Amino acid sequence: MAVTIAKERWTSKVAEEAYGSQGIKVGGETTLPFLQFEGEIPNRPVTALEVFDTEPKDYPDFLREPFADVISDPVAWARKVVELGADMVALRLMSAHPDWNNASAQDVAKTAKAVAEAINVPLIVIGCGVEDKDGEILPVVAEALEGQKALIGCVTANNYKSITAAANGYGHYVIASSPLDINLCKQLNILINEMGLPLDRIAFDPLVGALGYGIEYAYSIMERARMGALTGDKTLATPIVAFIGQEAWKAKEAKDADAPEWGPQGDRAILWEVTTATTFAIAGANIFIMRHPESIKKFNAFVDEAMKSNAY
Amino acid sequence: MGLTGLEIFKQLPKKNCKECGQPTCLAFAMQLAAGKASLDACPYVSDAAREALDSASAPPVALIKIGAGEKAFELGNETVMFRHDKRFEHPTGIAIQVSDNMSADEVKAKVDKVNKLVFDRVGQVHEVNMVAVANDSGDAAKFADTVKLVQDNTAYPLLLTSGDAAAMEKALEVAGANKPVVNAADAGNYEAMVALAKKYEAPLVVKGSDLNSLAETAEKVAALGYKNLILDSGARELSKVIADQTQIRRQALKLFRPFGYPTIAFANNDDAVMESLYASTYVAKYAGIVVVNSAEPEHILPVITLRLNIYTDPQKPIAVESKVYEILDPGPDAPVLITTNFSLSYFCIAGDTEAARMPAYIIPVDTDGISVLTAWAAGKFSPESIADTLKNLGIMDKVNHNKVIIPGGVAVLSGQTAELTGCEVLVGPRESAGINSFFKQQWNQ
Numbered sequence: 068m069a070v071t072i073a074k075e076r077w078t079s080k081v082a083e084e085a086y087g088s089q090g091i092k093v094g095g096e097t098t099l100p101f102l103q104f105e106g107e108i109p110n111r112p113v114t115a116l117e118v119f120d121t122e123p124k125d126y127p128d129f130l131r132e133p134f135a136d137v138i139s140d141p142v143a144w145a146r147k148v149v150e151l152g153a154d155m156v157a158l159r160l161m162s163a164h165p166d167w168n169n170a171s172a173q174d175v176a177k178t179a180k181a182v183a184e185a186i187n188v189p190l191i192v193i194g195c196g197v198e199d200k201d202g203e204i205l206p207v208v209a210e211a212l213e214g215q216k217a218l219i220g221c222v223t224a225n226n227y228k229s230i231t232a233a234a235n236g237y238g239h240y241v242i243a244s245s246p247l248d249i250n251l252c253k254q255l256n257i258l259i260n261e262m263g264l265p266l267d268r269i270a271f272d273p274l275v276g277a278l279g280y281g282i283e284y285a286y287s288i289m290e291r292a293r294m295g296a297l298t299g300d301k302t303l304a305t306p307i308v309a310f311i312g313q314e315a316w317k318a319k320e321a322k323d324a325d326a327p328e329w330g331p332q333g334d335r336a337i338l339w340e341v342t343t344a345t346t347f348a349i350a351g352a353n354i355f356i357m358r359h360p361e362s363i364k365k366f367n368a369f370v371d372e373a374m375k376s377n378a379y
Numbered sequence: 380m381g382l383t384g385l386e387i388f389k390q391l392p393k394k395n396c397k398e399c400g401q402p403t404c405l406a407f408a409m410q411l412a413a414g415k416a417s418l419d420a421c422p423y424v425s426d427a428a429r430e431a432l433d434s435a436s437a438p439p440v441a442l443i444k445i446g447a448g449e450k451a452f453e454l455g456n457e458t459v460m461f462r463h464d465k466r467f468e469h470p471t472g473i474a475i476q477v478s479d480n481m482s483a484d485e486v487k488a489k490v491d492k493v494n495k496l497v498f499d500r501v502g503q504v505h506e507v508n509m510v511a512v513a514n515d516s517g518d519a520a521k522f523a524d525t526v527k528l529v530q531d532n533t534a535y536p537l538l539l540t541s542g543d544a545a546a547m548e549k550a551l552e553v554a555g556a557n558k559p560v561v562n563a564a565d566a567g568n569y570e571a572m573v574a575l576a577k578k579y580e581a582p583l584v585v586k587g588s589d590l591n592s593l594a595e596t597a598e599k600v601a602a603l604g605y606k607n608l609i610l611d612s613g614a615r616e617l618s619k620v621i622a623d624q625t626q627i628r629r630q631a632l633k634l635f636r637p638f639g640y641p642t643i644a645f646a647n648n649d650d651a652v653m654e655s656l657y658a659s660t661y662v663a664k665y666a667g668i669v670v671v672n673s674a675e676p677e678h679i680l681p682v683i684t685l686r687l688n689i690y691t692d693p694q695k696p697i698a699v700e701s702k703v704y705e706i707l708d709p710g711p712d713a714p715v716l717i718t719t720n721f722s723l724s725y726f727c728i729a730g731d732t733e734a735a736r737m738p739a740y741i742i743p744v745d746t747d748g749i750s751v752l753t754a755w756a757a758g759k760f761s762p763e764s765i766a767d768t769l770k771n772l773g774i775m776d777k778v779n780h781n782k783v784i785i786p787g788g789v790a791v792l793s794g795q796t797a798e799l800t801g802c803e804v805l806v807g808p809r810e811s812a813g814i815n816s817f818f819k820q821q822w823n824q
Contacts, residue, residue: 068591068594068595068598068637069591070590070591070594070626070630070635070638072590072626073626073629073630073633101618101621101622102621102622102625103618104622125734165816166815166816166819166820196812197816246810276723276726276727278681278684278685278688279500279684279687279688280723280726280727280730281688281722281723281726281727282685282688283462283688283689283691283693284723286462286663286688286689287461287462287463287693290461290462290463291461291463294461317730317731317733317734318730319733320680320681320684328498328676329498329676329677329680330675330676330677330678330680331677333677334651334652334655334675334677334678335676335677335680335681337652338652338655338656338677338678338681339681341652341656342655342656342659342681342682342685345656345659345660346659346660346663346685349621349660349663349664365652365653365656368653369617369653369656372616372617372618373617373618373621373660374618375616375617375618375619376618377618377619377621377622379590379622379626
């Protein structure tokens with residue numbers, strides 16, 4: 068008995084973007100994740116590993132271990148994550164945080180430039196998370212990175228103006244970050260776009276939660292955003308960034324070294340990070356910012372299998 | 380589904396015999412349409428009419444009961460592709476597989492591990508659901524022995540995997556009374572397997588080599604009068620399983636009847652990490668049952684946790700209990716943080732407080748599980764509800780200070796809250812991510 072395969076006729080697609088001088092491409096899909104039997108998924112999900120510009124304070128030992136020799140040297144750390152197979156480097160400018168070193172825009176821009184020059188993959192630059200401070204430092208960083216086609220964030224409803232203007236002027240992309248609401252995602256994309264930055268220079272971050280910590284909220288926002296994109300809503304069609312590592316490594320299930328009822332930390336911690344990532348991959352995220360090198364290996368092994376043909 | 384009373388009436392015998400308890404056939408039809416009566420009450424309905432009415436009124440995905448006793452569970456009755464459209468009804472059953480090639484000691488040890496895969500999360504217990512026994516030996520007696528051993532050592536329903544009807548028969552003699560899942564009927568053996576499943580009224584997996592052969596065998600099985608079914612398209616590769624699971628759900632929702640049953644997906648993989656990732660994917664992508672080999676908590680906890688997350692009702696916020704939560708063993712000088720009992724609010728604050736390494740008390744006010752700003756707008760997160768909660772929980776007796784911290788988003792509540800509670804009210808950050816800074820700048824001084 069022949070089954071008539073049910074295919075959705077999507078009318079539009081996710082914006083395709085190309086980061087860095089290398090032009091690593093993301094987005095461009097014309098169907099939902101891994102349903103390549105009914106559409107095109109021209110670019111696989113990409114990974115980035117995080118590098119802190121100053122020694123991180125909250126890395127559990129298990130996460131610190133693979134970077135122990137480079138953890139206080141962002142340039143060496145960045146080189147190492149490239150060797151470890153990350154598609155991009157995500158440099159986090161925590162030293163600018165008022166509670167950390169309160170470093171100046173010039174200081175962090177210098178580090179960002181040194182890191183960009185030391186690697187041959189695209190750079191993601193993430194501010195310190197304090198909206199005002201990021202609004203000050205990221206424009207200076209954008210200038211220092213002129214021509215690198217970096218992905219810069221996070222831009223919020225409170226600081227988008229200065230960062231967007233600089234990103235536009237110096238040829239970068241921005242990460243637009245809004246809290247767990249599809250209308251806020253859309254609205255921020257529109258505000259940024261109205262300043263003259265094309266929609267295909269924006270990627271959005273719906274502020275994801277980790278496995279067990281509200282993952283289902285961003286999961287459904289991503290599913291809805293992808294359906295919006297595929298049915299023609301350009302303001303929801305920007306690639307999606309998921310801050311996997313930042314959230315997964317807050318979870319007790321990842322960071323507790325001693326929790327016998329949950330099994331040894333090794334596979335447990337890695338699975339917490341990778342399951343968070345693969346879950347967002349099947350919901351529609353494109354860029355996965357992670358922390359542990361083993362996590363990107365397992366994630367890529369999963370994506371290799373998920374991207375295989377499933378044509379009928 | 381969705382038949383009107385008149386459409387049903389046309390199929391009834393129109394004898395107005397009143398034996399169903401209704402005055403007329405039309406009245407009975409109206410009761411049927413409203414779901415208030417069962418067709419079984421009519422002694423004269425023809426088989427053809429029953430068949431037509433049953434299939435027209437059947438849900439897109441049949442409801443199938445697995446096992447017997449307190450660990451029995453249900454699958455099916457699903458109505459959507461995406462959880463944001465409604466919700467996923469029945470959480471995926473997680474089955475852990477043992478092989479009849481294992482020694483009795485190995486089987487026992489593994490089943491013991493499975494029995495211990497019980498996790499507590501925000502006051503709820505979450506566990507796996509089944510033990511699968513695979514007839515890898517090809518030996519019927521060995522299979523039955525292993526099934527008996529497993530059954531004697533666990534309360535979970537069993538899933539019996541063998542392509543050999545003779546071996547299945549032996550296993551069912553041992554375990555049939557507990558309604559195990561019979562896995563599987565395929566194009567070659569379906570008549571014998573259906574006879575066995577029927578005899579024990581056990582759910583039967585119908586297995587195809589692809590969607591076409593699955594539909595064909597499912598039709599043949601249904602023609603034999605058995606509809607207590609679970610579907611396996613035969614796909615074992617990740618991308619094909621995702622595609623087939625999506626197709627089966629789509630077709631079922633379009634009322635393509637051969638696919639109107641729950642599904643089973645096999646994640647079994649020698650690499651336990653990949654197996655766990657596949658299992659999580661199948662939980663999110665429509666599988667009714669997912670089968671794995673690993674019984675280790677580090678591989679199962681992520682799958683169980685994702686199931687809990689994906690199968691929550693998106694229209695119904697998840698609440699945590701309104702009680703005193705102690706983070707990092709707080710002493711009398713620890714801060715008292717007030718929030719709502721929306722689980723995400725609580726989890727964010729608990730996580731960020733822990734990350735800040737600050738021992739603290741968290742007090743979620745019962746707002747029916749809605750978030751800070753929504754609850755404030757709805758009047759559920761108010762100076763009164765905060766004051767009542769503080770009083771009922773007696774939290775201020777546990778500390779040696781008189782300060783409480785409220786979310787930055789509701790700073791406007793601080794004055795009246797101070798008045799009602801007699802506490803000094805500090806206004807915390809708007810987002811929980813700011814908690815660390817807040818402690819440093821405002822609490823430690």
